[in-house]
Amino acid sequence: MTDVRRRIPRVDGLLADPRLVDAQDRLGRALVRQVVTDVQDRARRGEITPEQVPDAVVAALPPRACGVRPVVNATGVLLHTNLGRAPLSPAAIDAVVTAAGCVDVEFDLDTGRRARRGRQLLDALLAAVPAAEAAHVVNNNAAALALAATALAAGREIVLSRGEMVEIGDGFRIPDLLTSTGARLREVGTTNRTTLRDYAEALGPRTGFVLKVHPSNFVVTGFTAEVSVRDLAALDAPLVVDIGSGLLSPDPSLPGEPDATTTLADGATLVTASGDKLLGGPQCGLLLGDRAYVERLRRHPLARAMRVDKLTLAALEATLRGPTPPTSRMLHATAEELQARATSMLALLTSLDVDVQPVPSQASTGGGGAPGLVLASTALSLPAAYAEALRANDPAVVGRMHAGRLLLDLRSVPPELDHVLYDAIVRVAGQV
Numbered sequence: 001m002t003d004v005r006r007r008i009p010r011v012d013g014l015l016a017d018p019r020l021v022d023a024q025d026r027l028g029r030a031l032v033r034q035v036v037t038d039v040q041d042r043a044r045r046g047e048i049t050p051e052q053v054p055d056a057v058v059a060a061l062p063p064r065a066c067g068v069r070p071v072v073n074a075t076g077v078l079l080h081t082n083l084g085r086a087p088l089s090p091a092a093i094d095a096v097v098t099a100a101g102c103v104d105v106e107f108d109l110d111t112g113r114r115a116r117r118g119r120q121l122l123d124a125l126l127a128a129v130p131a132a133e134a135a136h137v138v139n140n141n142a143a144a145l146a147l148a149a150t151a152l153a154a155g156r157e158i159v160l161s162r163g164e165m166v167e168i169g170d171g172f173r174i175p176d177l178l179t180s181t182g183a184r185l186r187e188v189g190t191t192n193r194t195t196l197r198d199y200a201e202a203l204g205p206r207t208g209f210v211l212k213v214h215p216s217n218f219v220v221t222g223f224t225a226e227v228s229v230r231d232l233a234a235l236d237a238p239l240v241v242d243i244g245s246g247l248l249s250p251d252p253s254l255p256g257e258p259d260a261t262t263t264l265a266d267g268a269t270l271v272t273a274s275g276d277k278l279l280g281g282p283q284c285g286l287l288l289g290d291r292a293y294v295e296r297l298r299r300h301p302l303a304r305a306m307r308v309d310k311l312t313l314a315a316l317e318a319t320l321r322g323p324t325p326p327t328s329r330m331l332h333a334t335a336e337e338l339q340a341r342a343t344s345m346l347a348l349l350t351s352l353d354v355d356v357q358p359v360p361s362q363a364s365t366g367g368g369g370a371p372g373l374v375l376a377s378t379a380l381s382l383p384a385a386y387a388e389a390l391r392a393n394d395p396a397v398v399g400r401m402h403a404g405r406l407l408l409d410l411r412s413v414p415p416e417l418d419h420v421l422y423d424a425i426v427r428v429a430g431q432v
């Protein structure tokens with residue numbers, strides 16, 4: 001062994017460094033040990049001196065025990081599936097933290113007996129959608145559809161328009177999901193036009209239900225026809241409507257986007273929706289509607305395999321009862337508000353000699369909601385070299401490239417993260 005190698009501090013000695021004792025409490029012994037041995041290797045290879053090892057270990061410690069890194073979503077896509085869709089409200093985050101311990105999720109603290117799981121959330125959900133007699137929550141909208149298909153149409157037929165055979169994303173297709181449950185698809189109509197008669201003629205003794213799927217990620221224009229929920233509800237079959245985005249009541253700023261209240265009032269038997277799209281909550285699937293049908297789904301054996309955890313129940317309840325979730329605030333921010341935010345950041349940044357300009361931008365809801373809707377927005381335009389450096393920052397900042405510049409769209413950034421965005425740009429400005 002060379003002299004230099006002998007001078008490299010040993011593992012036990014390093015782990016006793018007070019800074020690393022703290023880190024072990026925070027990150028766990030195994031993780032800190034791994035960092036220590038990695039840094040010792042760097043010293044053995046001569047990349048750093050033995051004396052630099054303790055500080056190098058501290059510098060190399062990851063900020064958290066979990067590898068999932070926080071991201072400021074400056075893409076302009078409000079619900080970015082790759083970035084985890086809806087960010088939770090502070091109230092929902094609090095609820096998740098509370099629920100992380102032991103909680104009365106299935107226990108009545110008055111009587112000391114077992115209680116209905118998630119009753120607090122179900123109360124909140126039914127209060128938010130009075131048109132629903134009953135509600136059930138599963139892991140996501142795909143699970144809600146799979147449960148409905150299994151419980152109501154296994155070995156039977158689901159009647160579905162050819163214009164609503166939707167691929168959700170990542171190669172997953174709703175028709176394949178439905179047939180995987182043992183239900184058969186009875187396709188009716190054409191890609192662009194389906195009439196009430198097409199549905200009526202397909203109904204028969206083998207019908208499990210009629211399904212209407214909101215085309216949430218594409219638009220068909222031109223010579224088109226689809227049948228309204230109200231007309232479909234008059235047919236002699238249960239009607240399940242997948243509204244996609246999870247709007248609970250109409251939103252004037254999202255014309256044409258279906259909502260649970262209106263869909264149920266128009267006569268749907270069941271509505272299915274995602275919790276982490278326009279509703280702005282955690283990933284989950286909502287089933288709302290007729291009491292007897294909801295109960296059939298809830299009692300089906302497969303329902304247990306799709307049960308949501310206490311963290312989801314807590315986050316969804318706080319989303320429904322608490323302050324307006326970030327997704328809704330981002331959606332409804334005015335052009336003036338966005339410009340004002342850009343202007344105040346700009347004043348600070350230009351004084352630091354950063355090559356930054358405010359530019360008009362076009363944001364979108366993304367994530368299966370309001371397809372084709374353009375949301376006027378404001379972005380900070382930076383040199384392209386910022387893109388990689390900002391992604392490497394903690395928290396990472398992800399924007400989008402346009403005409404050789406990096407655009408950081410402010411509509412998809414909750415205003416309370418403006419200072420985080422600003423700090424990241426300032427830090428990165430010194431590197432690019």
Ligand SMILES: *Cc1c(COP(=O)(O)O)cnc(C)c1O
Pocket residue numbers: 140141142143166168213214215216217242243244245273274275284285367368369
């Ligand atoms: C997004 C979407 C789904 C899938 O929802 P998940 O919650 O991601 O499973 C299904 N149907 C429609 C119409 C959608 O928009």
